[in-house]
Amino acid sequence: MVDRCVCYNRLFSDIQQLMVHSNIKTFEELKKYITFGENCKLCIPYVELMIQTGKTEFEPIQIGGDVG
Numbered sequence: 001m002v003d004r005c006v007c008y009n010r011l012f013s014d015i016q017q018l019m020v021h022s023n024i025k026t027f028e029e030l031k032k033y034i035t036f037g038e039n040c041k042l043c044i045p046y047v048e049l050m051i052q053t054g055k056t057e058f059e060p061i062q063i064g065g066d067v068g
């Protein structure tokens with residue numbers, strides 16, 4: 001499961017808590033508060049999903065092509 005921004009070691013659950021505590025509603029606001037998603041950027045779609053769905057753990061998103 002994908003549950004964090006690996007590059008900055010930020011758990012999505014921690015990011016979500018911050019959003020609740022600081023009344024952050026959007027991805028853009030969130031980026032002003034903390035640094036994440038600026039290295040490989042692979043976590044960005046998950047953070048967007050987290051904001052939309054409230055979930056903090058995700059199955060890896062397939063980006064084109066088959067795996068296995």
Ligand code: FES
Pocket residue numbers: 004005006007008036037038039040041042043044
């Ligand atoms: S996992 Fe978030 S920038 Fe790489």
